[in-house]
Each structure stands twice: as C-alpha cells, then as structure tokens.
Amino acid sequence: MITKKNFFSASNTTEFKIPTNQLISTSGSSSYSPFFGSFITEQARSVLRKEIDPNVGKNLQKVISIIDNILDSYVATGNETSNIQPIKAAVNEDGSVALDWISPDYRLGFSIEKEFAESGWYLATTKRINEMGGYGHFSDQNNKEITSLLINFLFSNS
Amino acid sequence: MPIIGDYPDQCLRGIKSKTLIPEEGLVNNELFYFDEKNSNGFFELSINWNDPEKAIPFTLAQKKDDGVEIKYKGGIAVIDRSELDKINKLQLLNGMLSYERAKLPENLYHGNLLLNGDVSKLKRKYIAVTLAIHVSEIIPQME
Numbered sequence: 201m202i203t204k205k206n207f208f209s210a211s212n213t214t215e216f217k218i219p220t221n222q223l224i225s226t227s228g229s230s231s232y233s234p235f236f237g238s239f240i241t242e243q244a245r246s247v248l249r250k251e252i253d254p255n256v257g258k259n260l261q262k263v264i265s266i267i268d269n270i271l272d273s274y275v276a277t278g279n280e281t282s283n284i285q286p287i288k289a290a291v292n293e294d295g296s297v298a299l300d301w302i303s304p305d306y307r308l309g310f311s312i313e314k315e316f317a318e319s320g321w322y323l324a325t326t327k328r329i330n331e332m333g334g335y336g337h338f339s340d341q342n343n344k345e346i347t348s349l350l351i352n353f354l355f356s357n358s
Numbered sequence: 359m360p361i362i363g364d365y366p367d368q369c370l371r372g373i374k375s376k377t378l379i380p381e382e383g384l385v386n387n388e389l390f391y392f393d394e395k396n397s398n399g400f401f402e403l404s405i406n407w408n409d410p411e412k413a414i415p416f417t418l419a420q421k422k423d424d425g426v427e428i429k430y431k432g433g434i435a436v437i438d439r440s441e442l443d444k445i446n447k448l449q450l451l452n453g454m455l456s457y458e459r460a461k462l463p464e465n466l467y468h469g470n471l472l473l474n475g476d477v478s479k480l481k482r483k484y485i486a487v488t489l490a491i492h493v494s495e496i497i498p499q500m501e
Contacts, residue, residue, distance in 0.1 A: 307490060335483070
C-alpha cells in the first residue's frame with residue numbers, strides 16, 4: 201500500500217508507480233479560493249486564452265482547478281510557499297498542453313490531452329532526491345489524490 | 359532490443375531553439391519527445407555521437423536544409439551513455455530504450471535513440487522527462 205509517508209521516502213527504490221487502486225484517501229477541499237494557487241498556475245491559465253482544442257481546454261481547466269485548490273489548502277494550513285515556482289505551461293505540436301515544474305533535481309508535470317483519461321502526470325528526480333520516477337493516467341477517481349501527493353512532493357523538495 | 363557495437367561515452371542532442379532552455383543549465387522536456395517512428399516501427403530521436411574532437415564543432419556548425427541558417431541555435435545537450443544505459447535498466451523502461459549509429463553521407467556522427475513502437479504517449483513523456491533531467495551539460499552555440 202502506498203501511503204503519503206512512503207511515497208516521498210522511496211530511498212531504496214529507483215522508481216515507483218502508484219497503482220490507482222492503492223491510493224490513500226485525502227479529503228479534498230470543495231471551496232476554491234483563487235489566491236496563491238492562481239499565482240502559481242497563471243501561465244497555465246494564459247494557455248486557456250490561446251487557440252487550443254476545446255476538449256484540451258476543458259481538461260486543462262479541470263487540472264488547473266485541482267492544482268489551485270490543493271495549493272490554496274496548503275497555504276491555508278500554514279505551509280511555507282516562497283520556494284514554489286510558478287508552473288510552466290506550453291502547447292505541444294500535437295495540440296496537447298504540458299504543465300511542468302522544472303528544477304535541476306526534479307521534473308514534475310502534467311500532460312493534458314483531448315481525453316481526460318489519456319491525460320496524466322509524470323515525475324523524475326535525480327539521485328539527489330533518490331532517483332524516483334513514475335507516471336500515471338488520470339481518472340475521475342484518482343486525480344485529486346494523485347495531484348495532492350505530487351504537490352506534497354513539490355513542497356517537500358522546493 | 360540488443361545494443362550492438364562500440365559507442366562513444368556521450369551522445370549529443372541538438373537544441374533547435376533557445377526557447378528550449380528555460381533556465382541556465384536546464385532543457386525543456388520537449389527536446390526529448392519521441393514523436394516519429396522509423397520504418398521498423400520504433401520511435402526515433404536523432405542524435406550525434408560525440409566521437410573524439412570533431413563531433414561537437416560539427417554539430418554546432420550544422421545548417422538547416424537551406425544550407426545557410428544554423429540548425430541548433432540553442433546549442434547542444436549532452437547525455438552520458440552510461441546514463442542512457444542506467445535509465446534503460448529502470449523498471450519502468452525494462453530495456454525498451456536503445457540506440458544506434460546511423461551514419462549519413464553528410465553526417466558521419468549521426469545516430470538515433472530508439473524506443474519500442476508500442477510505448478504509450480504518456481510513458482514517452484515520462485521517458486523524455488527522465489532524459490532531460492540527465493543532461494550533463496549544455497554546450498552553447500557560438501555567437
């Protein structure tokens with residue numbers, strides 16, 4: 201069983217993948233307060249104003265809202281946020297959108313496709329952060345939990 | 359896919375635009391997106407092998423098809439072959455990454471990184487990210 205504790209301390213593994221049926225449950229906040237989150241996802245939001253596929257746009261909006269919501273809940277619980285960089289956003293040649301946090305020691309990102317089920321996340325780290333790696337597709341059941349774990353990683357390593 | 363032959367210690371990936379360098383020392387994941395399949399059904403990513411002394415100046419001097427404009431305006435991303443081999447042994451890749459030398463009449467250093475043709479798009483992005491984070495050096499284009 202993957203828990204929040206061992207997800208971020210995979211020091212003895214070279215990679216990990218979270219089975220979607222072995223996720224911890226997190227209590228997602230239902231109230232959206234666009235403060236810190238909207239600053240971090242500003243570039244991603246700007247992509248919504250470009251000419252992109254409507255389905256990609258819809259899914260991008262969905263992911264941005266999830267990220268905003270989780271980031272704002274981190275702020276609300278007093279977490280240090282000054283080291284968190286804005287997420288980078290780019291429209292790929294195939295029309296998909298990439299959202300990425302890029303640092304010398306890790307890459308954490310989301311790939312937004314026309315079909316939400318084909319969209320997903322990916323993570324790779326250097327040996328300074330235990331050489332972890334993983335990826336996975338979103339589903340309506342797991343997206344908040346996965347994103348929460350990934351943002352937890354971000355706060356732990358920024 | 360078995361890797362046959364002797365290879366230099368490093369491969370070079372040309373960076374077509376400075377926009378692929380978001381911060382000093384870092385390259386965008388996009389530089390390593392495997393999007394094109396070869397005639398054998400493998401995804402293919404063009405590289406040059408860093409043969410001693412001449413491969414780097416040759417790569418920096420490569421021109422676009424028009425024969426005039428510099429091809430790699432952002433310079434060159436270097437990856438150690440030992441890192442490729444290590445990445446290929448990761449459980450999530452399990453040997454699906456490979457490489458070859460594929461000399462061209464106009465480019466004797468040319469080669470390819472190869473990926474099994476049945477790898478999903480998201481997994482290819484994960485592999486791109488993994489390659490990008492293992493770039494050991496960015497050699498800038500000559501001004």
